[in-house]
Amino acid sequence: MAKWKVTSAALIGMIALTACSNSNNDNGTNPSSSPMAKETASSSSSTSAEAKPVTIVYESWTPYKEDMDKIVAEYKTVHPEVTVDIRLHANFSEYLTAVKTAFASGDAPDLLAFDSPTSLANLKDQIEPIDEYAAKAWGDGWKDKFIHSTLADVSLDGKTMGIPMHISPGGLIWYNKTMLDEYGIVEPKTYDELKKASDTLRQHGKQPLLLGAKDSWIVIDTFQTILNDFAPGKQYDAYAKKIPFTDPDVVKAFDFWKKMFADKVFQDDAFSMTEYMDVYNAFIDTQAGAFESNGAWNLDIYANADLKAKVDATEWGVMPFPDLNGDGKAPPTLSTVGGYALSKSGKNKEAAFEFLKFMTTEKGLQIMMDHFLATPPTKDPVELTVALSPNAKANRDRIGEIVSQTAPVHRGIGNAKVAEKMYEVLSKVAYGKMNGADAAAEVQKTIDSAR
Amino acid sequence: MRTRQYSAYLYIAPIMAFFLVFLLYPLLYTFRISLFEWNGIDKTMNYIGLANYRVMFNDPVFWQSMRNFVTFAVLVVGIQMILGFLLAYSMRRPLKIFTAYKTIIFVPVILTPIVVSYVFTNLLAYNGGLLNESLRTIGLDFLAAKWLGDPRIALFSIVAITVWAGTGFSMSVYVSSMTSLPNEVLEASRIDGASRRQTMVKVVWPMLRDTHFSLTIIGAISALKIFDIIYLLTRGGPVHATEMPSTYMFNSAFVTYEQGYASAVAGVMILFAMTITIFQLRLSRGSAN
Amino acid sequence: MLIRRIEWFRHLVLLAIVCAFCIPLYELLKTSFERHGIHNYYDALTRIDLGRNLLNSTVVTVCTIVLVLLVTMPAAFAFSKMRFPLRNALFLMILLALMIPGIAIAVPVVQIVRSFDWFNKYWALVFPYTAILAPFGLVLAKGFMDQLPKEMQEAGLVDGCSVFQSFLRIYLPLTQPIAMIVTIFTFLGSWNEFLFAMIFMRKEKMQMVTTIPIKFQVDFVTNMPGLFAALVIIQLPLIVLYVLFQKHFKEGLTAGAVKS
CATH class of the missing domain: 3.40.190.10 (Periplasmic binding protein-like II)
Structure with a gap:
């Protein structure tokens, strides 16, 4: 009886261990033990991200996965050297659990999001203000691109902490x-x-x-x-x-x-x-x-x-x-504060901001608005590509x-x-x-x- | 004959290794954080000594959560054990139908909290829930209550749901323990003229003392840690009626961004659990002599 | 005549209890068939990479079970049948591990996993799970062993066995029932674990079965029936295991009789 137990345990153990190590080699393309080949945080040089392959991590609870997949796919056609790793969570508190752990253990994502004055006030230590990046990308008058109240909502101490989410009032x-x-x-x-x-x-x-x-x-x-x-x-x-x-x-x-x-x-x-x-x-x-x-x-x-x-x-x-x-x-009504932000400890801020720009003001915005049916934060209107039913249009108006x-x-x-x-x-x-x-x-x- | 067997250390070395690496260090880490004021995100923390503990012991909500916990734990552990024992004992013969019964009773143990909470939110809904609608159909309208929304009965609803979800576990442990008992004891319907019920209570129950003990320790500590089901069903409400130390801790970690305070709550919970366990250990050793 | 009436009554009460237990299960199954019927199950099986997730969960769970049994059984024997200094204090310390809430140790464990470079590898879960679940198994196994008489060991030692041999040949075989229970509950604890699975297994290919519900909540915001169909599928292996475990028990029952 004992022999049976010990041998079967050993057998299972051996099979499992081989399974474990085999699957470990499945990770990524190089089965090396080199700590450089990691997907969670990009380790490549941070200065110019054009030609070198770069991985950006976006972590949030929004938007919907199907929209995010579309956005990432579109971005791939524009910037094939950039891999965007999406970590979506079911709700805000699960997202908060994950990022808090990530911050504390040095594994922070490159891009994150906040949804309220409360979360913004608490996340601010980990967020890099986007003023400089925005000015570089759009010129000094970049603030006019956005509806001013939305910028005010995502600002703290005079600094813009992220690109505003769409306008969707409560109440x-x-x-x-x-x-x-x-x-x-x-x-x-x-x-x-x-x-x-x-x-x-x-x-x-x-x-x-x-x-x-x-x-x-x-x-x-x-x-x-x-x-x-x-x-x-x-x-x-x-x-x-x-x-x-x-x-x-x-x-x-x-x-x-x-x-x-x-x-x-x-x-x-x-x-x-x-x-x-x-x-x-x-x-x-x-x-x-x-x-x-x-x-x-x-x-x-x-x-x-x-x-x-x-x-x-x-x-x-x-x-x-x-x-x-x-x-x-x-x-x-109540104006909602929400924004997409750059992480302070991200290693590829330029590349991350490039993606952020795409996601929140260019094609990405289009995709999100088609689903949310909301008002964009940018002054330029976004034409919806989906057909609205008369009832939907009436309520939107x-x-x-x-x-x-x-x-x-x-x-x-x-x-x-x-x-x-x-x-x-x-x-x-x-x-x-x-x-x-x-x-x-x-x-x-x-x-x-x-x- | 029974001298000190130092070779025992070899036997316990593996489990101690796991404990030291994965549990002792995090334990110390938690205690350390509890001395700080920190929102869990910032790169810096404020040292405040024992202030978190002082605030905790002055917070009526904290004491409410402890009171709720005691009520909850005593009821849940007690009912689960007694019900589990009775079920295991009644089904000690290897009948096929008993296998089916035992499986059905065990299935709730397997289910994830999301499933349990959704099912019971539906079942216990004031309007449209199976329970209330059945009561209304047979004319017992006055019994149709706000099972999860009434502060007076919410806790008991949670107890009932937890009993449903956990009795399969104690039942299964009793089943396995009973197999190690000599067959004659289980099969006997008369021992020295005693009735069947007396056999069960006076003979079988005491023989399983060690199982009782294991179950009370695991039960009490599981009750202290229980979180998902309570959070999903009531969030600790309404008005703290079902607040538990675990929801209280969750709140300070994720709603009010007070990581230091949450760690202090965790620390107190662990110390409390240790006290209960030591107490139980003493009790069991005392009765064994 | 009286005995038969008592028998009937007992069976009736048992049936009533089982029916009461069934009602929520019925509600669960009912919900999983709402809106789209059997299509929910079909959807659940095809829309998500169930196969891969099942494999990952199985590997992690099996590794954890093996490790837990290897680590728990000797320790249970030692705590139950051997005498050594600090025995009770050390047992209490390990019990401490039962009392620590998962979230409290999340950050330190993440740091440890990072330093061993185990992210997105099975070890990131197997080792923490073993650490968390072994004390649980220890309490159960020790309790069970406490019920086994010491005389057997003494008899063995008289016959010339060493302590270790008495452990291996006399006690271990008898622990089959509790080993099965420990297996089941380690399986449960590992299979259904969510927090660490979410934190450590970031790559899609490495994800566990517990993270599947998230995909339903993100993709199909209101699709509870679909979510439930997926959850029923995910929990099936456990139910199968439990039924097998019960069958095994019937043998255990007779083996126990023969032994005594």
Whole structure:
């Protein structure tokens, strides 16, 4: 018995070891033990990248893999000597895990991305500002190439930290027009109209306003919009410690948040659903709810091959948040901060910037816009090569209209701890465990202790 | 006869080697980082001594996570062990149908957290979920609850899901341990006039003491480390109702960018686990004598 | 008559429990057939490089299992049946390894892997996995060995065996049941591991089976049914292994009877 065990173990071990070493030789073209033949970080000379083969690593959670593959393939035709290694992650926190480990162990990618003031503020130590590279590539007036607000969003301390992502404001509400028409509901412009619509929908067994409250970002987006209606501009002053967050208008916003839950305007059990995919699926696929709090990026439903049938069969609409505090004005949308950046520890910054340029302002931008259907950050318009359905076009135009009517304001909270506290108190208020004044006070405490 | 056998060191040398290289160094690294303030990305860190620990012990959320953990661990480990034992014992005869049963009960152990969380999010959805809709169909509307959204019951839902996902493991360990017991013990329905149930409780259960011990150690420590399922199902909410030390740590590492603080939490978790284990070791040695 | 009624009742309860366990599994299978039916499975098999990923995962897992068994069994024997100074302290130290969360050791392990130049090679995973999973196996194996009487070793020594021979010839053969369990759980721990597989295996050709779901989340944002079909396929080898393991057990049961 023992012999059988030992010999079989040894046999398996031998087979496995030969398999291991055989496959090790499969890596790359040279089965050498030379540490130079590595793919993860390019080791070739960094001065001129034209003729020498170079590898660039782009790591991010966006755009979609199919788009990225197309971009890389196109780039290969222009720069055959450059190999672009793509590391895409399923979501932002997985991406963050990977790059944090990479930074700490000296294996940083050449290009990375950020999606919010929070991530930008924290990644800045590893990012190389692009001002010089941009000036070299486009001349000194390069900033005019871009819509100025997008540049402001990706800048810190006067330096441009990356090339902006496309413009896609948050703080909108999408709706299922087919369903609203069925129940005789018109696009609500005030909270009373929204509440009435909500009651009607519930009577017919439908959920009103879908909110993926398990995800903190959409809760903050939604509440920031509410805040902007009750206390225009005040939250930003409060984050900057110019005024206290316990301002009465802010407290009113918290009380209103509570009211919305008490009025059952949000769907049942909102906090057990994520925005992606629970609410997204509930809105598009099962169509359990009529409204969805989401941003302009929701336009990509028209590019979703999987749900195409459902999307085409329904008429969709998009609107700003209704007037919540009765002053006749709808709150502005939230302008998203996102950018693609150069890594400070990259060894091929020139080549990396060359690819970045291609990806974000040239053919790459074209490919991405065809999928995102959003507004590019460049002033030159990008003609979509995909055909838009009339409904898609109508909504795209509507978003443009909404954005031009009120200037979008800043989306997100720079300090991560304040953002976390905000989500925490909003949950407590929604569950009736806290009132508005205490919620504002808690957030103020965190603002005070933040640097 | 039983003198000190120094040759034992040769037997344990390989495993100690792995431990020292891959685990001791990272352990020390973690403790070192816990003394700094660092966002996990910057090239520089700020030395702040024990400040992270001080903040942690003053944070009510931290204590909530520990309370939740104790409730969770006691329930999960206890139920898994008892249920696993009962299942293994009831199916000790080599019937074909038992093989099928055991496989079914084991399959949840294999499933990745993504799958488990998605399946249960669907099953337990307030509207449209299989559980609530079935209850409503048979008229028990009042029992249809917000299984994952109600702070009062979310933790127990998580316990139930974890029991589902883990009982196959303890059952299988008991199955394997039972094969080393003498057959007469398992087959006997009457020993000295005792009933079958008494045989099971008074004879078989105590004979598996070492298995119980292994399972409680592994169970308690696995409960401390459990992360994916909780994060995917509730993110530690609602309102910290299912917050665990692991989600608490994740939050500080990836949401608030406080790597130093997260390392401090990891350090405390490890020390806590060590304390539990030492305690269990003492208990088992005590009862063995 | 009473005995038969108790038998029936027991079987009924067992069946009820099994059915309860089945419900989520049914939901899983149901989801994998949604929207496109069997096409989901066909898609999963063709769209991703399943074969290569399966091979990689298999190689890493088999290497890890072998290493874990080689490293764990002698140590379990020593901790259980031998006396030496610091025995309990050292055991506790190794248990420490069980308590360390994966993320906490990610960065140091990456540094170690880099210094050995193992990136994108199987060793990058096999060695860390062994380090992480061996203590687990040690606890199980030691517990099992604790249940085996010491008298056997003493009898062997009287017969003229050395300690090592008593280990090899007497105890090791008896550890078959627990060795199978350790194999299964090392298989599980290695096959389903995600964090290190994502960090170390960057090349597409070297990727593990656990990184496949990502491809579904990036490519088909909402394609849960497709994702589930892929996951069912990925978990099948484990289920097959477990069924085989059970069959093996039936032999183990009778062998145990013969021995005693």
